Every structure is written in C-alpha cells, then in structure tokens.
Amino acid sequence: MVKETHIKPEIRVLGIDDSPLVSDKIMIVGAIMRGGEWLEGVLRTDITRDGFDATVRLSEMICGSKHYGQIRAVMLNGITFGGFNIVDLRELYERTRLPVIVIMREMPDMEKIKEALKNLSDPEGRYEMITRAGNIIKVQTIKRGKPIFIQAYGIEAQDAANIVQATSIHSRIPEPIRVAHIIATGVILGESKKRA
Structure with a gap:
C-alpha cells in the first residue's frame, strides 16, 4: 500500500541516525525538521x-x-x-503509518553485506530483511556533485525523491539526516563529525 503524500514546502520530516558504536547499547537520535530549514524537535x-x-x-x-x-x-x-540491527521498512510503516525513506551515500555492496552477516546470528533472516526493503533509486540532490541513493516504503518513489530534494539544502544529504547525525555523534563523542 502506497500512501499518497502531499508535499508542502514546510513538510515536517523526521531524520533518524545512530551514534558511534562505543558500547552494546547504541543511542538513536531523531531530528524533526520543518522544510529542511528549522529544527523543531529531537x-x-x-x-x-x-x-x-x-x-x-x-x-x-x-x-x-x-x-x-x-x-x-x-x-x-x-x-x-547499531552495526547490523536492521529496520524492517514494512513493519515500521505499518506501526507508524508514516512513509519511510532510506538515505544512502553509495550504492550498497550486497556481497560484502552478505559476507559480514555470516559473523552474526540469523544471517539469512537479516539478509532477507535487507533485500525486501525495495528498489534502490538514484537521486540528484544538488546541481553538481554525486547523487545519493534511496529506498522508500509507503510512498511513491517520485514523491520520496521530491522530499529528499526539498530537504537537501546545505549538502547532498537531507537536513533531517545531517542534523540527527551531528547530534548523535556530538553527544557520544563530545564533538560532532561532519559526514553523515
């Protein structure tokens, strides 16, 4: 089921990122941004x-x-x-009733992922969850520079791409993700990293 999404200029988007892997308990941070410009909540x-x-x-x-x-x-x-704690996009959508958009800087190397999963419990189940996340599409977010890649669930691919482009203001990474990353790394490491 695909939710029809009306995209307003000041759409509120929640960006989610994890903190650096410094223990077995990993902090997750969500940044709620309005229109990619205003931080409204953490x-x-x-x-x-x-x-x-x-x-x-x-x-x-x-x-x-x-x-x-x-x-x-x-x-x-x-x-x-948190390493390989995988998000089931379908289940997240069904639980929240919100469209889910996955942001990736690079096209994932599925063979490397499959190899890494062999070191963990239930590697087949984890790999199946990754592969059923849906098609990966390329999105150009700034005029010059490398594209990013996205997956989407509960929303049309073009609507997802439009939201990503509308919220990518200062870099090719959408502001909700960039801000969540800055907060998560800053809290755990004492200083934020630039690269989301």
Missing part, C-alpha cells in the same frame, strides 16, 4: 548493537512523540543501525 531511544530491536524501538520513539501527528515522513540514515 527524539532519542536506544537499541542493541547487532540486535533485532531497531524496528520496534524506532516505532515506539516515533509514535510516543508529541510531534507524531505533525510528522509526514521518516528518513533513515541507511537500513541498518
């Missing part, structure tokens, strides 16, 4: 490193927020958090 939860709780913990964080009714789309910085 959310936080924790997941287990290489665990299986990312989808549930993210959905609880989103649905439990006072901002929930205003959020129109969720952006994830990749499909895996």
Whole structure:
C-alpha cells in the first residue's frame, strides 16, 4: 500500500541516525525538521548493537512523540543501525503509518553485506530483511556533485525523491539526516563529525 503524500514546502520530516558504536547499547537520535530549514524537535531511544530491536524501538520513539501527528515522513540514515540491527521498512510503516525513506551515500555492496552477516546470528533472516526493503533509486540532490541513493516504503518513489530534494539544502544529504547525525555523534563523542 502506497500512501499518497502531499508535499508542502514546510513538510515536517523526521531524520533518524545512530551514534558511534562505543558500547552494546547504541543511542538513536531523531531530528524533526520543518522544510529542511528549522529544527523543531529531537527524539532519542536506544537499541542493541547487532540486535533485532531497531524496528520496534524506532516505532515506539516515533509514535510516543508529541510531534507524531505533525510528522509526514521518516528518513533513515541507511537500513541498518547499531552495526547490523536492521529496520524492517514494512513493519515500521505499518506501526507508524508514516512513509519511510532510506538515505544512502553509495550504492550498497550486497556481497560484502552478505559476507559480514555470516559473523552474526540469523544471517539469512537479516539478509532477507535487507533485500525486501525495495528498489534502490538514484537521486540528484544538488546541481553538481554525486547523487545519493534511496529506498522508500509507503510512498511513491517520485514523491520520496521530491522530499529528499526539498530537504537537501546545505549538502547532498537531507537536513533531517545531517542534523540527527551531528547530534548523535556530538553527544557520544563530545564533538560532532561532519559526514553523515
């Protein structure tokens, strides 16, 4: 089922990223941005490193927020958090009823991912969750420079691309993801990293 999304210039988007992997408990940060320009809220939860709780913990964080009714789309910085704690896009959409857009700087190398998963419990199940996340499409977010890649669930691919382009203001990475990354790394490391 694809949710029809009316894209307003000041659409509220929740960007989600994880903190650096410094322990078995990984902090997740959500940044709610209006139109890619204004930070309106920050959310936080924790997941287990290489665990299986990312989808549930993210959905609880989103649905439990006072901002929930205003959020129109969720952006994830990749499909895996805290190492290989994989987000099930379909389940996240069904739990939150919000379109989900995955942001990737590069096209994922599926063979390398498959090899890395061999070191974890249930590698086949994890790989299947990654492969059913949907088609990967290329999106040009700034006039010059490298494109990014996205996956989308609960929203038409073109609408997802339009939201990504509308919120990519200062770099090729959408502001909700960039801001969530800055907060997550700054809190854990004491200083933020530039690259989301």
